[in-house]
Amino acid sequence: MAARDLDDELTISEFGRRAGLSHKALRLYDVSGLLAPARVDPANGFRFYSVSQLERARRISVLRQLDVPLATITEILAGTDEEGLIRLDRWWAAEQATNEARRATLEYLRDRLLRPSTPGLAPRPVLTREVPETKIATIRTDTDQQLLVGVIISSVMQIRAHLDRAGAVLTGGSWVIFHGAVTPESEAPVEVCVPFTGLVDPAGPIAIRVEPAHTEAYCTLTKDECAYPRIMLAYDLLSDWVRRAGVPTTGAVREIYHPNFPAAAGSDLAVDIAQPIEGPRK
Structure with a gap:
């Protein structure tokens, strides 16, 4: 040498x-x-x-x-400094969202300890609607409850960046399809979806597919009500409605984030919990 x-x-x-x-x-x-x-x-x-x-x-x-x-x-560190900065910002946004979700969970627990006799979730209607066929870009991954918010935020940012580079037009907010039971103790597959129009190729973890037209039952929550475990009360409300209505389900349950979700105040309506169901016979 x-x-x-x-x-x-x-x-x-x-x-x-x-x-x-x-x-x-x-x-x-x-x-x-x-x-x-x-x-x-x-x-x-x-x-x-x-x-x-x-x-x-x-x-x-x-x-x-x-x-x-x-x-x-x-x-x-794998790519250029510019690419590294994008990945770092994506991770930091996910961390901030995760910390905010933990804060909301703490506030929910404090409220239950201070006011145990009050309902954890105010009554609200379950409605139905027809959803048209939609082209979506998705990332599917396994996660547990603690990492879920960070996974959603980072995946949406990654998908939207890819769609933007391809010149696609975003046509709504985003949603997460739960293909299994995500809990604090166990992971399950989730699919983060962003709707768009245009010609876009899949890339890396990002897949492109068409979500079929369907009927769904749903209830709407404020941003504050999305905190775990309060959000699970909305799942119970929706599940009870589907059971009482006696309609078969046709797909996995999902959380649909309104386009205004990132800037929404805590009391603003911002998320739908939705369950695809069998629609009226034609």
Whole structure:
């Protein structure tokens, strides 16, 4: 090895000190493929890093201080700085939404402890409507209740960015189809959907399909009422209506977010809980 290369080398201790990372962290990032050493001595297994790797290591250190998952860090650092910024902003928006959802859940629990005799959800009607055939872009993934809000926010942002680049026209808000029971203890598949018109190709996790026309029963909630577990009372209301009406269901239940949802105040109507059902015979 040339002398100039040796001058550029740092031991794992010196590299860790300058990057703000421990030996344990550096070994983890090596195993995960996030930050491999520039050279490993075959005789003794000592790891050596180059000075040029310090910037990447420092970015990893800062991202870990923000509790960014390793998989997300890999995505942020995989492309250009511009692409990394988009992925970082998407993750941060999801984190903020998750924290806001936790705050709303706390407020619900405090309200139940302060006023246990009041109903958790005010009475409201269950209505029906006809939904036309709709072209949608979707991301399907598994999640639990704790990560659900973040998954929804990041997926919607990713889908809308893809549609925007393709020149598509958005035709509504967004919705989430629950293909299984999402709970705090277990994951289930969910499908995040954004309707559009135009010619768009699938890309990565984003699929393009047509949602068939259908009849659905639904009830509408305010933004504050979307907090878990209060929102589950709306699911109960809808399920009870379907059972009493004696109509067969024809698809998975879904949460439909109105176009005004991001800017809606807590008391604004912003979400429909909807269940596809068998429509009137023609």
